[in-house]
Amino acid sequence: MYPIQNDCNIYISGHKRTSLSEETSLIQHFAKNNGISLDYYSNSDFINKFQNDIANLIGFKEALFFPTGTMAQQILLKVNADKTKNRNFGIHEKSHIYAFEDNAYKHLHRLKEILVGQPNKPYLVEDVKNISEKISTLVIDIPYRELGGIPIPWDELEKIKDYCKQNNILLHADGARLWECASYYKKSYKEICKGLDSIYVSLYKGIGGMAGCFLCGNSSTIKEAKKWKKRHGGKLFQETILIASSAYQFDKRLREMSLYYKKAQEIYNKCSDFKELTFYPEKPLINMFHVHMKITVEEAILMREYFKNKKGIWLFNNVFPSQLKDNKSYFEIYVGDILLDKTISEVNTIFELIAKYIKPLLSE
Template sequence: MAEQMTEQMAKQTLLEAFNAASYPLTGSSRWNVNQLLEAFRSIDGEQDSDIYGNGAIIENFQAKIASYLGKPSAVFFPSGTMAQQIALRIWSDGAGNKKIAYHPLCHLEIHEQNGLHELHHLEPLLLADKSRTIGLEDIQQMTEKVSCILLELPQREIGGTLLPFSELEAISAYCRERGIKLHLDGARLFEVLPYYKKTAAEVCRLFDSVYVSFYKGLGGIAGAMLAGDESFTAESKVWKRRHGGDLISLYPYIISSDYYFEQRLPKMEQYYHAAIELAELYNSCQHIETRPEVPVSNMFHVHAAVPKERLEQLFKAVYAETGVGLTRYVREVDADNSYFEVSLGDRYLGTPKDKVREALGLLGAKLAELKQQ
């Protein structure tokens, strides 16, 4: 029987093992159509849809999020990729300067197939290095004039690290003094508010334009909001049409975004403290460290001095023995090292803490055995 189970585990992918676990720890729910069904359960079927960006359903939601972010106006987009490229294009055109600046691991730089250059002919200046966030000194030392600087809060690709709020204020003041527009990649803005102990409006007042996502920590289907002053958002609507983002209706995304905004925004502080708790358990294991060591949001990265395939096998064994799923994937750093991202939501809150400790204790024991081999 044991041999049969071992053979079955070897054939199973890590994602399959994670989905089969009784207690998957990351995220708020499984990615399936139930996300949409849940959001629609209390909706009046006679409610009118939006049509090409107009109608109460989209206009009311845009006004609601603009108010929450402390901005005069906001526009709903089907994707953050579209919203952010458009924001940078608007600021570039306004300044008559094609140069913009952001982090080397910015989403626009590494995940968008060079779209910013191919579609808008913008020229990025990369600030800081890949191991840390952009600081005031990096901006002060720029030798080229740029129209806009994009800051991502938190910096996802390096574990979700954050600048001190005081430095963020200094960057904002520096840019305004010099006529440089400051754009916020706030894909995970909601998730960092508990750490900053600030409202969204207090953070967003430092920026000329703001993008937020509704599917990451909130768990909506898809969708983004781009906020700023009224002239900025009016121009963004023109570019939205040019990009093909003005679908005849976007209400499935709007309804789910609004529903999960209301459901999960109040839990962000719980998710944040859960991440601190779980990171401490990971850091007690040999061969493992979290980045950052103490999370500043509900997400962090776990780095292991263990080859990817070996770590996957250890995880599948832990899942089988405890019923706790720790991660859906592991990525290779090099032949001897690997990492994965943790983002916590409702699932972790609903898992008994003794099960979490059991799983991490077993993982720690299995990692300790590696030293003996």
């Protein structure tokens, strides 16, 4: 059960919380200015155009809306499995598909994961070469969120693309946070995606929409994916509102990504000196990072409640066990427009409060 977090005044991670009233007001403005009609089972000029725009932006033939990435990605794996007559796919154990989707690909499509690489770092081309079984698809994350937002280094990414091509492995990217990676790679989205067979990109997360994503690929892949979208129950009566909730702010968010990135660097430079807190990666590679703590997950949840109730500060949605030496838990910070609009002094004060809360727990 996720926490209801409406009562706080101060948030840290992600973009500013808005109400349904504020959000519909923004969408209404966009809809009126652009004369947007409602679709009938996804058929609409507005949706077609936005799908095409995104596909063009990242260099794919077609894009197809899905209500969730969970649906889009298992369908992509199923389509590839049917195409290659091979149910195996390679994946990193920190990938969302493997770690957080309750084995949906097994339950619904009888696919089988082959874990690749090591748990605590992105894989390199050598890891891919070491896969012992024949796989239909290799899934790479751009970037690895669960590792603190670490992308595969460019050289390795290029080598993986080449290796997959030479070995008839379909290369799919979980690009839930692709938009966040341009500053790291210093490449266009098209260059980053060149050589991938398919990618899933999110319309909420960094973009700030209400729900949904695009699966991008070639025409035959998207044609098959459409059939499975219907079978999964993903073909909504009207998709327009969800897509519009992303479209109205899409360009602005992409423009701001480099600002979020710079702010993350600045926060690292000025706010990472509390000995109770360990930032990971040591220096943020994109506009997100993890904050590791020497308190347990349970203690961290109590801390969250304390900050919510006593200070009106919402610290994080999720907290996980830490894999770092001497640390026990961590939470994620996504630098979005919340932190962009805070001064470094304000941000520092929040970390200081957290450090102060933790300190006495460690000396007990």
